[in-house]
Amino acid sequence: MELSSSLDLITGKLISVLETEASLLSEVGAEIDEVKLELKAIKAFLEDAEKRSGAVPFSETDKQWVASVRDIAYEVEDVVDEFMYHFNKQQQWRGKPSRFFLKLIHFPKDLLVKHRVAVKLQGINKRIKNIAERNQRYRVYSSESGKSDKQIGGEYYRNNWVKNLSISSLFFKDDDLVGIGKAQNELLVWMMDQELQQRTVISVVGMGGLGKTTLVANTFNKQVVKQHFDCCAWITVSQQYVVTELFKSIIKELNNRAKAKIKLVDSMEYQELVEELVNFLQPKRYLIVIDDVWSTNLWQDISIALPANTNGSRILLTTRKEDVASFEFGVVKHTFVLKLLPFEESMALFCKKAFIGKNGQCPQYLESWATKLVEKCRGLPLAIVALGGLMASKNSIAEWSEVYNNLNRELSENDAYFERLRHISLLSYHDLSCALKQCFLYCCVFPEDYVIKWNRLIRLWMAEGFVEPMKETIPEVVAERYLTELICRGLLQVVKRNGSGRSKAFKMHDILREFAVSISKSIKFAAKSDGKEEIGDDGIRRWSIEAKGKEMKGASETALSQVRSLFVFAVDETSKSSFNRPPSGFKLMRVLDLEDTPINELPDELGNLFNLRYLNITRTQVKELPGSIGKLYNLQSLVMKQTQIKELPAGILKLENLRNLIAYGFNLNIMEFDIIVGIVVPSNICLLSNLLVLTAVEARGDFIKQLSKMTQLRKLHLANVKETDENSLCFAIAKMIQLRNLVVKTCNEDEQLKMDALESPPPGLETLTLSAKLEKVPHWFNSLYSLTCLILHWSRLRDDFLPHIQALPNLGELKLINASEGERLDFLEGFQKLKRLRIEGCRRLKEIVINKGVMPGLQELNIEQCQEFRTLPHGWESLTDLNEVYLSDVSPGLIQNICRSKGMYLQTITSIILSRQEGSEAKFKITRWF
Numbered sequence: 001m002e003l004s005s006s007l008d009l010i011t012g013k014l015i016s017v018l019e020t021e022a023s024l025l026s027e028v029g030a031e032i033d034e035v036k037l038e039l040k041a042i043k044a045f046l047e048d049a050e051k052r053s054g055a056v057p058f059s060e061t062d063k064q065w066v067a068s069v070r071d072i073a074y075e076v077e078d079v080v081d082e083f084m085y086h087f088n089k090q091q092q093w094r095g096k097p098s099r100f101f102l103k104l105i106h107f108p109k110d111l112l113v114k115h116r117v118a119v120k121l122q123g124i125n126k127r128i129k130n131i132a133e134r135n136q137r138y139r140v141y142s143s144e145s146g147k148s149d150k151q152i153g154g155e156y157y158r159n160n161w162v163k164n165l166s167i168s169s170l171f172f173k174d175d176d177l178v179g180i181g182k183a184q185n186e187l188l189v190w191m192m193d194q195e196l197q198q199r200t201v202i203s204v205v206g207m208g209g210l211g212k213t214t215l216v217a218n219t220f221n222k223q224v225v226k227q228h229f230d231c232c233a234w235i236t237v238s239q240q241y242v243v244t245e246l247f248k249s250i251i252k253e254l255n256n257r258a259k260a261k262i263k264l265v266d267s268m269e270y271q272e273l274v275e276e277l278v279n280f281l282q283p284k285r286y287l288i289v290i291d292d293v294w295s296t297n298l299w300q301d302i303s304i305a306l307p308a309n310t311n312g313s314r315i316l317l318t319t320r321k322e323d324v325a326s327f328e329f330g331v332v333k334h335t336f337v338l339k340l341l342p343f344e345e346s347m348a349l350f351c352k353k354a355f356i357g358k359n360g361q362c363p364q365y366l367e368s369w370a371t372k373l374v375e376k377c378r379g380l381p382l383a384i385v386a387l388g389g390l391m392a393s394k395n396s397i398a399e400w401s402e403v404y405n406n407l408n409r410e411l412s413e414n415d416a417y418f419e420r421l422r423h424i425s426l427l428s429y430h431d432l433s434c435a436l437k438q439c440f441l442y443c444c445v446f447p448e449d450y451v452i453k454w455n456r457l458i459r460l461w462m463a464e465g466f467v468e469p470m471k472e473t474i475p476e477v478v479a480e481r482y483l484t485e486l487i488c489r490g491l492l493q494v495v496k497r498n499g500s501g502r503s504k505a506f507k508m509h510d511i512l513r514e515f516a517v518s519i520s521k522s523i524k525f526a527a528k529s530d531g532k533e534e535i536g537d538d539g540i541r542r543w544s545i546e547a548k549g550k551e552m553k554g555a556s557e558t559a560l561s562q563v564r565s566l567f568v569f570a571v572d573e574t575s576k577s578s579f580n581r582p583p584s585g586f587k588l589m590r591v592l593d594l595e596d597t598p599i600n601e602l603p604d605e606l607g608n609l610f611n612l613r614y615l616n617i618t619r620t621q622v623k624e625l626p627g628s629i630g631k632l633y634n635l636q637s638l639v640m641k642q643t644q645i646k647e648l649p650a651g652i653l654k655l656e657n658l659r660n661l662i663a664y665g666f667n668l669n670i671m672e673f674d675i676i677v678g679i680v681v682p683s684n685i686c687l688l689s690n691l692l693v694l695t696a697v698e699a700r701g702d703f704i705k706q707l708s709k710m711t712q713l714r715k716l717h718l719a720n721v722k723e724t725d726e727n728s729l730c731f732a733i734a735k736m737i738q739l740r741n742l743v744v745k746t747c748n749e750d751e752q753l754k755m756d757a758l759e760s761p762p763p764g765l766e767t768l769t770l771s772a773k774l775e776k777v778p779h780w781f782n783s784l785y786s787l788t789c790l791i792l793h794w795s796r797l798r799d800d801f802l803p804h805i806q807a808l809p810n811l812g813e814l815k816l817i818n819a820s821e822g823e824r825l826d827f828l829e830g831f832q833k834l835k836r837l838r839i840e841g842c843r844r845l846k847e848i849v850i851n852k853g854v855m856p857g858l859q860e861l862n863i864e865q866c867q868e869f870r871t872l873p874h875g876w877e878s879l880t881d882l883n884e885v886y887l888s889d890v891s892p893g894l895i896q897n898i899c900r901s902k903g904m905y906l907q908t909i910t911s912i913i914l915s916r917q918e919g920s921e922a923k924f925k926i927t928r929w930f
Helices: 007-020 026-052 060-093 097-138 155-171 181-191 212-220 223-228 243-258 270-281 297-305 343-354 364-377 381-391 397-405 407-413 415-425 434-445 454-464 475-488 510-522 557-562 573-577 604-608 627-631 650-654 683-687 703-709 723-735 779-783 892-901
Strands: 200-205 231-236 286-293 314-319 332-337 493-497 503-507 527-529 542-547 565-570 591-593 614-616 637-639 660-662 693-698 715-721 741-746 767-771 789-793 813-817 824-827 836-840 847-850 860-866 884-890 911-916 924-929
Touching: 026 097, 060 097, 181 200, 181 212, 181 223, 181 314, 181 332, 200 212, 212 231, 212 286, 212 314, 231 243, 243 270, 243 297, 270 297, 286 297, 343 364, 343 381, 364 381, 364 397, 364 510, 381 397, 381 415, 397 407, 407 415, 407 510, 415 510, 434 454, 434 475, 434 510, 434 542, 454 475, 454 503, 454 591, 454 614, 454 637, 475 503, 510 527, 604 627, 627 650, 650 683, 683 703, 693 741, 703 723, 715 723, 723 741, 884 892, 892 911
Parallel strands: 200 314, 200 332, 231 286, 286 314, 527 542, 542 565, 565 591, 591 614, 614 637, 637 660, 660 693, 693 715, 715 741, 741 767, 767 789, 789 813, 813 836, 824 847, 836 860, 860 884
Antiparallel strands: 493 503, 884 911, 911 924
């Protein structure tokens, strides 16, 4: 039972709001002070409850206490937001001389509102006191348990739970395992490498439930391993550990396994323990397995007792945290990333568990249902085993369909089969800070299998107030750290990276998502709907609609007033055709995300959403923003990519808190010059001093001259730039020392872009796109030390420009689209970090030369619309990291020669994809053709 993931934020935020808005709420000061004191007490209560969360099972009484506290906190938020809403509406007409008479009329109404707020707060204070009294009366958390197995905090209970699971893996039989053969062979090679005699650390890393412990335990138990090492020990660490206890555990393990005569250790102090271990292990070839490592501090704590001999000793770690696996241990290390099972192996494992009495053979009439259930597990072995065990007792199609259609309920309620899965899957979740828990739960508002983009989620978290403030660090950077942490712990799965390896998009695993949905609903954090059900008045704060029909039902006024965030996902064509306007009534909305819903217009009432922080109308049919947009004083992010909007109203200049203005269209045909379509903005948009992201704007009037005032920008996309703008443009860019992403496109394909007036680029520039005719590359290209991605679009360079970028130390992705008019591209040296190379539309290009040692880490090579291109680079097959080559619309002779060399005779194809054969360093096969 998750207790307070959302409540710590609410109480903390409300305390801050009540303090910062004290002058506005002065008429109800006594009630405010009382609420503040109670909220601080509630916050302490929740923090104490949080320590127990996930460790000790809670009774129904406990859950009721926490629910009462949560509801009170939400009610206080409602009262404060309602008051601020009223205050903001009054501010919109106050201060205008022509409305002096209206002030007199509304003055009594102000008094009435403040009186109503005071009465509500008084009532809330009484209820809070009643909750506290009942808490004392019934003693929710007994203090009499002392140091029992479920002692305060639950760490003893939780760690023993994990330790028992770990030890049980040592007794699994080979017959119970599927899909570990290849991984085990790789581990054995590293463990028993006779040529590597130095002490070596081997890390096995992966998300919870992948079978890390099972793999290592089965390998640990191999007879060949026992014969290879003089002594072995297995210990489990978990989140909390005491280093002296770990040393004692190792010594006891060595005693038991090696039948060694080490004296009793229980009375030993730290120094004695270290000396005993060092003296015992120094002359031996030892193997120490440390299961379930959560912190890099562990190595610093224990390495002193594990001598760095040259006998071929190995330390084998399992961890679900990437930062632990990638830690520089100061010794030789190997990292094995355990991946999800492929479908065939997943199916075999499922059938082994589900059809025990049928020798693991799935009956034909259940094959389709078995396939659907296995697909839901997405290759997670622990989920497959748990679900297989559940289905072992079910024989009819009706029973199987019932489980599949109600899997969310089964996962949340069927403890008999899913307790172990839930516990292990959520260990990483329960180890998170309160802020990170909310960030993780928030991801479940997106539909199943939805690809979530990095920047979108960060902006949403900020709008919700999840990002804790840090001195001298902007919230975007803090949010990036949050996201990296969730990925590092395996709670989110990366599905797309940029050339430097940085995550760009990710998904939630289906099983983790189901658990997150269950938790979110139980704490009223978020709810999902298909649009056909009416929202109830149950205090849900976030509403995610996956519309599947023509009509979407509304909700009562009370329910709408409680919702702070609305997401609408039109998941099929039927639901898309039913939208033309967004739903209304959400006057306290903070987030409104309508991406991909074909609404035609935004209502003028939008301006009443004074609390709105985030508005996303990407890929909608909206043609203009309403005039009331300027009333959205708190708006942080306005995202409207690929809409019908051509120009922004002057009211946009009133959005003083705006941080992200993202408004552009683009042509799907990358070979078109006008791939980016900008939007017209007021020339004095530079007055928005909080703006960090500005994409993509048409440079009109004196906009370029005004640009130098926007020194805070981190991302800038400019269109319609002219040759005469060189000095003003370069002067402005030179002042943007925080700039990370820059796109510059000229007004037409024949307009030359000149940027030599820029003495040196922003030091942190990571992505650069120049869409323009270039006489030569700017002189400052060779100083782009932070650049990870370079795109030259329609540059049509005549001279050899590659020497100017070959030494860039971090360049991971290079795209050359109609960038060269030469017949050859010579990659003679450098490009040491390049992973992706795309060459397109270079119509005269005949050959590419890649010298030995150049771009050694290249993974993808795309060559498209280069009709004269006749031969692949010499030695391309020896690029050991190259996994895929895509050829399209190149010389027909090249395609046919490749086909013939692979024993295929395909006469009419124009495009092929070559993929490296598994286990081969030099062989590729044709995997697709068009």
